[in-house]
Amino acid sequence: MPEATSHRSKPRPTASCLPCRARKVKCNRLTPCATCVARNTPQECKYAAPDTDRQAIAQAELIAGLRSRANQLRDQLYAPIEWGHGRGTSANGASKRREEDQLAELEVVYAALRWGTGATVEEVVRRIRRGEQLGDIAQGVELGMGMGMESSRLGDEVVVLD
Structure with a gap:
């Protein structure tokens, strides 16, 4: 029977300064x-x-942070596609409709800021600063928010001139 060899991993280098290590x-x-x-x-x-070891440790931490951020962004990118599949619609169609809805909401809020x-x-800016969803703000604008928005201007199309 062969003798079992113990597999020791290399100890991780210490990166903290001596006073912080002493104080834990x-x-x-x-x-x-x-x-x-x-x-x-x-x-x-x-x-x-040594400085070279500390730089390598810092770079490894930076790389790990960047990988984490890339995964987070990838998850956000694919979230609408997965949402579309869950509703039984084509992922591309659901994503396209959501983009169109967001564009329409943005145009309503823009019109309120431009012609309100x-x-x-003031009310639209306050709600944006509070972090409210664009759809909620647009819906409030469409309902007039009781803010003196001219209803005839609200239905106008926003035309972008080149």
Whole structure:
């Protein structure tokens, strides 16, 4: 029976500065780090790992962050397509209709900002700053929001001149 060999992984290099490691606190790995600066001891901020190792560690963390962000963006990109499949419609058709709906909502909000009264513009801007969905704002504009929006202007088409 062959002897089992123990497979030891290489220990991860230490990236935190010596004072942060001693205090067991988070280190942002700058020179001097934010923790040492906050404690008013930037002169004590020293690292055991050479600069080249620290740069490699920082680059690995940056790459991991970029991969995470790319995955997040990929998920957002494909979310409307998956939503379209769930409703039993063609993904392209559902996505196209959603884009058309968003464009129509944007045109309604644009018209309110362009031709609305001062009160209308203030209300629309307030709702945008609150982070309300564009569809909700457009629906409020279409219903007049009680803001003095001229209904005859609301039905006008927005024409973009080249």
